[in-house]
Amino acid sequence: xxxxxxxxxxxxxxxxxxxxxxxxxxxxxxxxxxxxxxxxxxxxxxxxxxxxxxxxxxxxxxxxxxxxxxxxxxxxxxxxxxxxxxxxxxxxxxxxxxxxxxxxxxxxxxxxxxxxxxxxxxxxxxxxxxxxxxxxxxxxxxxxxxxxxxxxxxxxxxxxxxxxxxxxxxxxxxxxxxxxxxxxxxxxxxxxxxxxxxxxxxxxxxxxxxxxxxxxxxxxxxxxxxxxxxxxxxxxxxxxxxxxxxxxxxxxxxxxxxxxxxxxxxxxxxx
Amino acid sequence: xxxxxxxxxxxxxxxxxxxxxxxxxxxxxxxxxxxxxxxxxxxxxxxxxxxxxxxxxxxxxxxxxxxxxxxxxxxxxxxxxxxxxxxxxxxxxxxxxxxxxxxxxxxxxxxxxxxxxxxxxxxxxxxxxxxxxxxxxxxxxxxxxxxxxxxxxxxxxxxxxxxxxxxxxxxxxxxxxxxxxxxxxxxxxxxxxxxxxxxxxxxxxxxxxxxxxxxxxxxxxxxxxxxxxxxxxxxxxxxxxxxxxxxxxxxxxxxxxxxxxxxxxxxxxxx
Numbered sequence: 001x002x003x004x005x006x007x008x009x010x011x012x013x014x015x016x017x018x019x020x021x022x023x024x025x026x027x028x029x030x031x032x033x034x035x036x037x038x039x040x041x042x043x044x045x046x047x048x049x050x051x052x053x054x055x056x057x058x059x060x061x062x063x064x065x066x067x068x069x070x071x072x073x074x075x076x077x078x079x080x081x082x083x084x085x086x087x088x089x090x091x092x093x094x095x096x097x098x099x100x101x102x103x104x105x106x107x108x109x110x111x112x113x114x115x116x117x118x119x120x121x122x123x124x125x126x127x128x129x130x131x132x133x134x135x136x137x138x139x140x141x142x143x144x145x146x147x148x149x150x151x152x153x154x155x156x157x158x159x160x161x162x163x164x165x166x167x168x169x170x171x172x173x174x175x176x177x178x179x180x181x182x183x184x185x186x187x188x189x190x191x192x193x194x195x196x197x198x199x200x201x202x203x204x205x206x207x208x209x210x211x212x213x214x215x216x217x218x219x220x221x222x223x224x225x226x227x228x229x230x231x232x233x234x235x236x237x238x239x240x241x242x243x244x245x246x247x248x249x250x251x252x253x254x255x256x257x258x259x260x261x262x263x264x265x266x267x268x269x270x271x
Numbered sequence: 272x273x274x275x276x277x278x279x280x281x282x283x284x285x286x287x288x289x290x291x292x293x294x295x296x297x298x299x300x301x302x303x304x305x306x307x308x309x310x311x312x313x314x315x316x317x318x319x320x321x322x323x324x325x326x327x328x329x330x331x332x333x334x335x336x337x338x339x340x341x342x343x344x345x346x347x348x349x350x351x352x353x354x355x356x357x358x359x360x361x362x363x364x365x366x367x368x369x370x371x372x373x374x375x376x377x378x379x380x381x382x383x384x385x386x387x388x389x390x391x392x393x394x395x396x397x398x399x400x401x402x403x404x405x406x407x408x409x410x411x412x413x414x415x416x417x418x419x420x421x422x423x424x425x426x427x428x429x430x431x432x433x434x435x436x437x438x439x440x441x442x443x444x445x446x447x448x449x450x451x452x453x454x455x456x457x458x459x460x461x462x463x464x465x466x467x468x469x470x471x472x473x474x475x476x477x478x479x480x481x482x483x484x485x486x487x488x489x490x491x492x493x494x495x496x497x498x499x500x501x502x503x504x505x506x507x508x509x510x511x512x513x514x515x516x517x518x519x520x521x522x523x524x525x526x527x528x529x530x531x532x533x534x535x536x537x538x539x540x541x542x
Contacts, residue, residue, distance in 0.1 A: 044504030045467060076467045079474045171471050174445045175478030196316060196347045200442050203350045207446030233315030 001067040001145060002032045004060035005125060007039040008085075009103040010075030011047035012126045014040055017072075020125045020137055028141045035125075036060060039072045046077045054081040054088075057107075061085075061093040068144050071100025071107070073126035074165075079106040082177055086110050099140060100124050102191075102259065105168040110177040112162065112268050121163035121187075121257065122151070122265035132261035143265045153187070153256050153264040156271045159215045163187040163257055163266035166222075170201040173208050182213035185252060187266055188240075189220030191259035195232035198222060199239045206247035216250035221258030272338040272416060273303045275331035276396060278310040279356075280374040281346030282318035283397045285311055288343075291396045291408055299412045306396075307331060310343045317348045325352040325359075328378075332356075332364040339415050342371025342378070344397035345436075350377040353448055357381050370411060371395050373462075373530065376439040381448040383433065383539050392434035392458075392528065393422070393536035403532035414536045424458070424527050424535040427542050430486045434458040434528055434537035437493075441472040444479050453484035456523060458537055459511075460491030462530035466503035469493060470510050477518035487521035492529030 005017075017035040024031045038056035041048035048056070060069050071078075085107070097118040098111060108119050122143060123136035130136065142148035153163075162181055166188045172178055188205075190198060205211055222236040234242075237254070244251035256264045276288075288306040295302045309327035312319035319327070331340050342349075356378070368389040369382060379390050393414060394407035401407065413419035424434075433452055437459045443449055459476075461469060476482055493507040505513075508525070515522035527535045 042501070045499070045501055076471060079471060170442070171475040173475075174480070175475060177478075200347065200350060204442040204444075204446060207448075209445070228316070230313070230316055 001030060002034060002065055003068045003070050003144060004063065004066040005033060005035045005039060005070045005072050006053070006056040006060050007047035007072040008053050008057055008081055008107060009047065009077035010045065010073055011042050012039050012072045016126060016128055020128055023134060023137055024141055027138060028145050031141055031145045034066070035072070050080050053077065054085050057081065057085050058088045061096060062090040064092050066096060068097040068099065070140070070144065071104040071124050073124055074102030074104060076103055078103050079172070082106045082110045086114055097144060099144060101163070101263065102165050103168060105164045106172055106177055108268065109164070109172050109179050113177065113179040117269070119268040120265050121268070123263050127261060127263070130261045136261040136263055139265065151265045152271060153266045155218065155255055156266065157185070159183065159185050160269045161185045161187060161266055161271065162268045163189070163220070166190040166198060166201050166205070167193060170204050173205065173211070178210065181210065184214050185216055185218060186211070186214045187218045187220055187255045187257060189258045190222045192224045192226065193222070194226050194228050195234065195236065195239065196228060198236060199232070199234070202239055202243035206243040206249055212247060212249060214249060216252040217244055218252045218255040220255045221260065223259050272301060273305060273336055274339045274341050274415060275334065275337040276304060276306045276310060276341045276343050277327040277331050278318035278343040279324050279328055279352055279378060280318065280348035281316065281344055282313050283310050283343045287397060287399055291399055294405060294408055295412055298409060299416050302412055302416045305337070306343070321351050324348065325356050328352065328356050329359045332367060333361040335363050337367060339368040339370065341411070341415070342375040342395050344395055345373030345375060347374055349374050350443070353377045353381045357385055368415060370415060372434070372534065373436050374439060376435045377443055377448055379539065380435070380443050380450050384448065384450040388540070390539040391536050392539070394534050398532060398534070401532045407532040407534055410536065422536045423542060424537045426489065426526055427537065428456070430454065430456045431540045432456045432458060432537055432542065433539050434460070434491070437461040437469060437472050437476070438464060441475050444476065444482070449481065452481065455485050456487055456489060457482070457485045458489045458491055458526045458528060460529045461493045463495045463497065464493070465497050465499050466505065466507065466510065467499060469507060470503070473510055473514035477514040477520055483518060483520060485520060487523040488515055489523045489526040491526045492531065494530050
């Protein structure tokens with residue numbers, strides 16, 4: 001299979017691409033990775049200007065030579081291009097698999113709303129740079145190439161699922177990217193957010209009428225939480241239980257996703 | 272007039288209350304300030320537990336002996352009590368003036384949605400601690416006691432207005448606190464947010480169908496913006512012009528509000 005890699009947010013290093021390519025060549029000979037040159041561009045905060053990032057995404061998504069589009073890295077920037085990109089996708093784009101997480105959630109959300117059938121929250125090439133990141137890259141490749149069930153988040157059940165970064169999900173509610181998650185198990189994770197911000201985001205998320213139709217919420221990892229003065233005095237699980245309880249959304253326990261090398265794959269919808 | 276002061280978010284020091292009281296006594300003899308003892312409590316991050324902060328707000332709001340409720344300070348916490356508080360307000364509470372900003376925006380939003388007629392975004396007692404903060408306190412007292420037109424944001428026109436902290440406003444959209452701002456001039460400000468976060472919040476705010484019905488957006492000050500690596504490459508005015516342009520919301524220029532001693536008063540609705 002051919003996997004095209006683009007960077008809708010921030011750039012990656014050529015060295016990272018080379019190492020990911022070497023992992024694929026030795027462990028997954030059935031996979032051919034094609035890093036779009038846009039992945040290595042830098043414009044201010046972004047991997048190229050908005051139009052350049054959008055063009056690269058559309059080019060790969062609409063190209064029948066690719067079976068999957070793999071997002072290179074998170075950061076910030078895909079919300080700026082998601083709507084223009086969605087408007088330019090051809091029927092061919094619906095036949096592809098899309099994999100990414102974190103800032104890529106804006107694109108996954110909009111694609112899911114548009115009825116794209118093969119979307120998943122899971123590791124990206126730049127995760128190679130994390131502690132133990134090679135395992136994350138192998139997991140993504142195993143899922144992309146042969147749908148390896150070992151790569152999947154172990155608690156996925158019969159209900160459809162969707163997974164997002166908490167902050168990203170909060171910031172797409174009410175926009176044209178918001179998907180209908182009625183009846184879904186919503187899995188959330190975050191990184192580098194003060195706990196009072198997570199508490200505030202949960203107020204926002206669980207106060208949303210659409211979110212109140214989910215089957216329940218599961219909590220991935222909240223990592224690298226900055227210290228606060230005074231201490232917030234509650235951890236992420238207490239925060240989730242509190243807001244789920246207040247809003248009448250079932251809290252369904254922990255989930256094995258997060259900004260780390262252990263991040264498992266969550267296909268959107270039924271897996 | 273009697274002004275009751277409560278702290279729905281974080282506590283203030285007794286010394287601050289004493290200095291604000293002294294300013295009122297010497298410059299505004301017609302004003303009697305009553306700091307509720309709750310203002311000085313500390314529970315974890317907050318000025319007392321949720322129930323204690325809610326009780327203090329309801330007590331002052333429903334007490335006919337007070338003409339105004341002045342929020343002591345921002346921080347974080349009023350979103351946790353706003354809905355329970357609103358459900359407990361008596362008809363008497365509608366005859367009062369409410370003044371605050373920043374985190375108090377959750378309460379102002381919910382009160383505005385509930386049709387309370389006298390709400391304003393403006394300085395709080397704890398602003399005394401800012402550089403030149405005495406001017407901010409005097410401005411608030413001049414507006415509370417005699418509706419001093421000098422205290423008002425100078426660009427207010429015939430259209431109804433409302434003012435919020437960007438992050439607070441973003442996080443109340445879609446919740447039971449979201450007010451109907453159709454036809455309003457929406458004035459926004461922020462503090463201590465990375466510019467990429469402000470960009471992301473503007474994606475969220477300007478993508479909201481309710482916000483797209485405003486008459487226009489004006490930009491207050493965005494202060495203490497943390498440095499980013501790489502630099503975001505755009506300032507707040509470019510960010511506002513960009514998202515207003517994309518969403519078809521008129522950008523109406525700068526406004527004289529912010530997290531500083533120059534913060535002018537913006538009455539909600541027609542001033």
